[in-house]
Amino acid sequence: MNRVTRTAQRWVVFAVAVGLWELVTQLAKAAEAEKSFFFPPPSEIALTAKDLWFSSAFGDHIVPGISRMLGGWALAGVIGIALGILLGRSRRAMAYLGAVFNFLRSIPPPLLVPFFVAAVGPTNMQFPTIVFGAIWPVLLNTVDGARGVDATKVETARVFRLSRAQWTFGVVLPSALPKVFAGLRLSLSIALILMVISELIGSANGIGNQLVRAQRDYEPTAMWAWIVLLGVLGYLFNTLLLVLERRALAWQPRHSLETQALATGG
Amino acid sequence: TLSGCGLLGGDDNTTSSGSTGSAGAVEKAKVKVGVLPVVDVAPFYRAIEQGYFRDQGLDVEPVVMASGAASINAVLSGDVDIAFSSYPAPLLAQSKKVAEFKIVADALTAKPGHIVVVAPPNSPLKKPTDAPGKKIAITARNTMTDLAPMSVLKTQGVDYTQVEWREMTFAEMIPAMERGEVDGAVVVEPWVTTAMKKIGAVPVFDGASGPTAEMPMSGYVAIGGTGKFASTSPNTIAAFQRGLAKAQAEATDRTKVEPMFVKYAKIDQQTAQLVTIATYSTSLEANRIQRVANLMQEFGVIKGNLDVASMIPSSTSNK
């Protein structure tokens, strides 16, 4: 399959969805339908977005928000992978810590805010909130991956008396890596979501802050512009992460072979 | 839909028989009202408990919302008939022509001690003239918590534009003040009392003084226009007004409202006894509420003129 058809495949559903959205909202607007005030057509959103995103808001809100989010995500990734390998390969660590983590990860992030407020104060709680919320997909998936190391490979590693570093980074991490990436991709969007949630509180800037302000000020077009920005950012970061993933998992035969086999099966 | 499931906390669609009130028959006996867990709605709950609405032929069901904005959205969606909110939100929505808002009742009017700028004891913020350059916590921009103090500062000739406003919930303002993350906070009751009690916060100036003295704070709104509740149910609204007014009038007696604070706003008994009780309005006067609109205009929240009189339903019994 050539590049052009692939690209077309990639965007056709998206384009149709946006087209439908435009059509429906325009019709609603023309009919002065109830609530159409809150659902402006995408063309209007695009115009507002252009003004909003590339104004002073870029430096004041978008950049601080993104840096918090990326920093939080990266830290969550590192901690999640490290803890995940520990918990996945050590029964004892799991026995002692599993319960605490399962307890903590079930607390909705907005309810955790009091803890972070108590620990670092309301104006600084964004970063810990993001880290705390984004850890879990990486952690759980890494645990799964680390635990799933094939028994023969575990025995091979033990026979050759690999060093701890070699065992961790040479055996456990690579075999967990596909699952880790699934976790990282989930965490990425969760980090973005928590960036917004945490910016609702105590923050003078950020995308979430602007989004809520637009909501409160009854400026639905601006609100949608911020929502769309979140989508765009999510898409961009995800695409970058996928590039990274393809490199890291280049050794895998599966990406082409197996999906193909499944697709043409039967 | 899914709401049928009682377990999930959906409404239990009990239809009330509703005895006839003093005036014309109500168009809609069952009325859902979006409210917030705040002191402003104490008389509303009293009216329910005392059966004042029932006496008017109404079966009023409170729906507890999380914020004024959520309350407004609920009334816009038609899910509740009447929404309680502090005034800026519906006035702003009206000015943006989101819908035709009708103010069906006035809830609370500020009194000294109800909305106060407080500061921790060791704060550099001691008097209004200290405000420029200080960080002051508010719930959100374009609400009473920033408009009222700005107005006070402006009349005292203080440069209010230099204040750094920090948005957070009331609950977070207290540790924020104690940690020195903010120099002060704009709080309303019961948080004025709580802040004093917990960290010995001291009042810096009153948010409802001078230009904002006796400022209307909050009210009940409905949506008008063709086919909408406020247009189709004038008798219901009148009945709601009568029922509420009775409780509002009784609210001058704090023993009548204190139990409501404890029960519905979950204010603890001790604090409830200390809370400054503001004025619960017994009449709905457009010119008073117009002050809020003017205040919002003054600070650029509302562009152009907003005539509050047009928001008072025609059926209203008060002037």
Add this chain to the structure above:
Amino acid sequence: MNMLEVDGLGHTYKGKDGSHTAIDGLDFTVGAGELVCVVGPSGCGKSTLLRTIAGLIRPSRGTVSLHGNKVDGVPSDLAVVFQDYSRSLFPWLSVTRNVEFPLRTLSRTEREARAVEALAAVGLSTAGKKYPWQLSGGMQQRVAIARALAYRPSLLLMDEPFASVDAQTRFELEDLLLRIRREQDTTVLLVTHDIDESVYLGDRVLVLSKSPATVVAHLDVPLGPVRDQITTRASDDFVELRAKVAGLLQGAPVTVR
């Protein structure tokens, strides 16, 4: 001196639904530099035996001693070629990297030299850059052999290491093993299903009974240290010995209809 001493060794796998005794009361010794072949019916417990010697599973009963020390955990200086060779290769490493993987104490150049040498020895000089899944079954098995050889262990455990290669390659790998054993004085314990191979390679052949495995016989193979695929296999001693081993195995036939 005895390099390896197995004493009353028994292992029972415990499962939710009943347990299974794989080996029971095994006693034997292997001297330093000896090459002992293990034969026995399928499923009798040969792999289990190797695993206990390698310290990978703790035996239910009895002991394994290396140089007189009881084995508790994986001993140093040991290499294993697993029966399930394809799973024992790391799919994320190229063939060369797989072979180099255990050689972490060596310098980079030395590591590379060893890998090149070992891969050449098993006839895979050109496959170094490939990933394991790009190789045929027999080639994967040879990578696993190369990895064990490059490690230069003092004790080498091999579980049917030549099962997936063609006859010609098998002969060559057998001779390679004999040569390396001679040169490096490696002690080897090799599980095989090929009776000829067990006699051709072994200084001794250990015949196991069907499950649970016990020692049926412990045969000396007096063929001398230097052997040759054609002359040795044609010798009378060889023919006699293989008949003997076959007979011993027949005495413990598996039930196949």
Add this chain to the structure above:
Amino acid sequence: MNMLEVDGLGHTYKGKDGSHTAIDGLDFTVGAGELVCVVGPSGCGKSTLLRTIAGLIRPSRGTVSLHGNKVDGVPSDLAVVFQDYSRSLFPWLSVTRNVEFPLRTLSRTEREARAVEALAAVGLSTAGKKYPWQLSGGMQQRVAIARALAYRPSLLLMDEPFASVDAQTRFELEDLLLRIRREQDTTVLLVTHDIDESVYLGDRVLVLSKSPATVVAHLDVPLGPVRDQITTRASDDFVELRAKVAGLLQGAPVTVR
């Protein structure tokens, strides 16, 4: 009539760093009910050949026809015993369920009866409730064989199916295969490394060259349909044939130092 017709078959694996031609210009036919053994050096392309015949990989060149129809996708009525037997068993299914897996179209009782029969045939009557990882290597391989036999295919492809079982079991499984072939008139294509086995089992032996595999020879094995492990293997014809196959394979030696 020809059951299977292979015509100018070639396959090249494409990779990021260069491609590899595994088989090239293969031509041969297999008649209905015939048993053809394939021998060739390790890595020459035997497994690749079986995969293309099974329709699992689309060949780069040439065609495979079954009953005169070009193979495009997996043909029906086909069973494969993969070289990597342990990975081809489903770990989430018990041994019995693994054997029953392809028998979806049969009634439950029939399915069970077939599984019981097939497992008994390979000597695993008692292992039905176990999971694959609880079995030894040779037992796993026998489960894979049982699964293929229970399916009763008209074309059976086997990739070194007896590599991991002991000599005794191997003989029994070989005879089992011969009997089933006779009884069910199955066409069999079997890859093996054991030259003796190829002659003992085959109606014909296909000798392949080293990679990329081409057909070196196509030997008829005039040993008759009924064979016996002792008398057949001792016959002059047998000895002569195996020497011939070995010689043909020698002509294409792999480079092992």
Add this chain to the structure above:
Amino acid sequence: MSGAPRVPASLVGLVGFFAIWEVASRTDLVPGYYLRPPSVVLPTMVTLLGDPEFVRAVVATLAATLLALVIAVLIAVPAGLVLGSVPPVRRAVMTLVEFLRPIPSVALIPLALLTFGTGPDTKITLAVYGALWPILFNTMYALDEVDPLHVETARAFGTGRLGLLGRVALPSAAPFVLTGVRLSFAIALAVVISTELFSGGTIGLGQVVNVASGGGLNMDTVLAGTVLAGLIGYGANAGLELLHRKAFAWSQPKVGAE
């Protein structure tokens, strides 16, 4: 996270956590009037559990969460199987998905309120939206890891596309899918409670917390609700893990590292 075989060990961790919290709020490390110590919060929680109104709220939250989770599983698992196995569909849909995924439910609350009203529909819809992704992604990634030889084996025996998905892909993906479900439960619970917290309208744990936090530092109740949310999630996780152990008895007990 499972495999806590001995209850005491897992309690040690949890007790340790509460002990740190207790010490932190009893010393000057954090404001104790704000972060109330567990010795106050836990009894408050027990008292609240005796209050029928509170229990009703908890049940409402739990029921909404479970319903959302079930819906999410019913949508995400089949979708994951299709997206994971049919590359053209995957390519076509994932672009849209990647735009939608990072949009926070909280940001959609006002719109959801307008569209679905104050009933439980709003929180359930938003929770389904939030809980879809872990299940969907883990299903897709698990499909990538299905052993190609399993696929080849099944195909060789004439298994069709649906059979491949149902009889090979799904069972081998199942353990990882269940990990996705465990992640999703926490997310569904978080979204339900957040929606109650930020929108209100329906009864639930989030609303209890919201009402309590409006009453002037009524932190006992707020934190009791928080701990209860954690305990609910912990219990649900334990249940799912039990299911895992029961359902995946086949999965080989992996050799523990040292």
